[in-house]
Amino acid sequence: MTKSSIMSDLMSVILDRKRNPQAEKSYVASLMKGGVSRIGEKVIEEAAEVVEAGHEPGDPGREHLVKEVADLxxxxxxxxxxxxxxxxxxxxxxxxxxxxxxxAEKAARKSRAE
Known part of the structure; x- marks a missing residue:
């Protein structure tokens, strides 16, 4: 499976869980039920865990970082x-x-916003 197809396949599953929610059986559907607030809590939590894992030394820290980035x-x-x-x-x-x-990209975004 190619890298892009992994992401595409996962996105298809996520969208399917949104269209066919069974919150009692699906973690994704339970997050969707909570809306942006609930999903956002998880994004923030996982982002903090990425930073924590980034500080961990050696191969165990590198492995932990990969897992936390995947969660994020x-x-x-x-x-x-x-x-x-x-x-x-x-x-x-x-x-x-x-x-x-x-x-340059960041400067262009700022000038478009003004």
Missing amino acids: VFHAMVLLGYRDLHWDDVEAELGRRSGISGI
Whole structure:
């Protein structure tokens, strides 16, 4: 399975759980039931765990970091699904930014907001 198909397949499952909720059987459906507030709590929790794992030394710390990043990405994908967005939208945005200096990209966002 390719990397993109893993993300696409996971996103399909998340969107299916939204369309066919069975909260008593599905973790994703239970998060969806709680809305942005509940999903957001998990995103914040997982982001903090990513930072904590980032401080852990050696190979065990590296392995823990990978697991926590996977949790964070998963919960961010649930939030995307809740808002009827897809991982493809994130990939498209990253593609749009490719080859642009991060400083220049950030400055362009600020000038558009004004």
